[in-house]
Amino acid sequence: MSICRVCSGAVREFFDFGLQPLSSAFVDPAGVDDEYFFPLSIGVCQSCTMVQLLTPAPRGQASHEGYPYHSSGSRVMHKHFQQLAHRLLETELSGPDPFIVEIGYNDGVVLKTVRDAGVRHLGVEPTGRGAVRVHSAFFNAGSAAEILASEGPADVVYAANTICEVAEIAEIFEGLKVLLAPDGVLVFEDPYLGEILERTAFDQIYDEHFYFFSASAVSGMAERFGFALVDVEHLPVHGGQIRYTIARRDRRRPTQAVADLLAREREQRLVEPEKLQAFATAVDRIRDDLLELLTRLRAEGKRVVGYGATAKSATVTNYFGIGPDLVPFVCDSTPSKQGLVTPGSHIPVRPPADFADPYPDYALLFAWNHAEEIMAKERAFRDAGGQWILYVPEVHVL
Ligand code: DWN
Ligand code: ZN
Numbered sequence: 001m002s003i004c005r006v007c008s009g010a011v012r013e014f015f016d017f018g019l020q021p022l023s024s025a026f027v028d029p030a031g032v033d034d035e036y037f038f039p040l041s042i043g044v045c046q047s048c049t050m051v052q053l054l055t056p057a058p059r060g061q062a063s064h065e066g067y068p069y070h071s072s073g074s075r076v077m078h079k080h081f082q083q084l085a086h087r088l089l090e091t092e093l094s095g096p097d098p099f100i101v102e103i104g105y106n107d108g109v110v111l112k113t114v115r116d117a118g119v120r121h122l123g124v125e126p127t128g129r130g131a132v133r134v135h136s137a138f139f140n141a142g143s144a145a146e147i148l149a150s151e152g153p154a155d156v157v158y159a160a161n162t163i164c165e166v167a168e169i170a171e172i173f174e175g176l177k178v179l180l181a182p183d184g185v186l187v188f189e190d191p192y193l194g195e196i197l198e199r200t201a202f203d204q205i206y207d208e209h210f211y212f213f214s215a216s217a218v219s220g221m222a223e224r225f226g227f228a229l230v231d232v233e234h235l236p237v238h239g240g241q242i243r244y245t246i247a248r249r250d251r252r253r254p255t256q257a258v259a260d261l262l263a264r265e266r267e268q269r270l271v272e273p274e275k276l277q278a279f280a281t282a283v284d285r286i287r288d289d290l291l292e293l294l295t296r297l298r299a300e301g302k303r304v305v306g307y308g309a310t311a312k313s314a315t316v317t318n319y320f321g322i323g324p325d326l327v328p329f330v331c332d333s334t335p336s337k338q339g340l341v342t343p344g345s346h347i348p349v350r351p352p353a354d355f356a357d358p359y360p361d362y363a364l365l366f367a368w369n370h371a372e373e374i375m376a377k378e379r380a381f382r383d384a385g386g387q388w389i390l391y392v393p394e395v396h397v398l
Helices: 029-034 075-090 109-116 141-151 170-179 193-198 215-224 256-268 273-299 312-320 352-356 368-377 379-383
Strands: 010-021 037-045 051-053 099-103 120-125 134-136 154-160 180-191 227-235 241-248 304-307 362-365 387-390
Touching (some): 109 120, 215 227
Antiparallel strands (some): 010 037, 180 241
């Protein structure tokens, strides 16, 4: 048991991945003896139903300058963020002299789009960088007060793939209390618990993802901190996410979409023990099936290469015990990952050009959330007789 970071209730574990490395800590092949590991296990709060890790990884890992993830490395994601920015410009940011703050703005697609529309904007991140205006800090009551003093209240505070990473989430709400305009909103998008459980997307569970949100847990959390969940939107990206809109209490009427999703979650009995037990069983079935397949292919002399050195793949390779003996290398378009080896599992990362040189018999698609985009880009692999191996929602070959 551990203590819930939202409500101080008891968190009951439902899956233990054992010791895991930090998912973005790609290592120089010479430095593999010096890696940091932490206990990765996930549980559900018996009081507020928030699903969360039992032990947070050290804070700030995802914020250092060398952080190797760039959201616009995917064409689909680039477009996704541009569309969101345009939508905000037409709605929340359409009043006089609007102001948007983005927490953890990554490579700044949203902020650059609003900047180009002449809208006041600010990125908040401990190691602020890039072509947008930034405030270098964690988002909390202190930094929110500084921003309020210099810029005035925010109409929108936005965050993608960030809020779920902040274990001390009360700090976010304390900052919102200070900075948000009376009718301002927090808009954030993160992986959806419902889809993680339904599709056995167990590899969304790694050091950087602390919370696994459902609409009901987010609604309860918002109320606890003096806010309300007023809108939800399903997003098809990253294997299924929800975009939540939070307003100050009693300022906005929640949409029908909120009522519908809350009702569906009740119907699905999302965090009931049987559901969580079924998830645990399904993860171990995927492990057995994938190891059986990879071992058989190796025995048959087939070449298997990994595709996408994702943060998610740290859980897959380390929990399953997949190393370079089964997957000799993984190709990835991120230059800062190339030449290094994957955290814990030590699979060399190589540029995508190596994928075709020559094509392997099978490609294990770690970046399954970008399947459509990657398979379209790598059509020639299929044409040459290559096959994709996927493991979500179960092991299958395409
Ligand atoms: O939440 C998070 C998500 C949004 O991004 C972070 N905590 C960390 C990161 O997680 P991830 O590494 O699992 O994200 P992706 O988007 O699944 O990573 C895709 C990887 O695949 C990247 O390293 C880039 C690579 N890639 C590629 O080699 N060719 C991606 C595409 C689209 C490609 O065509
Ligand atoms: Zn709780």
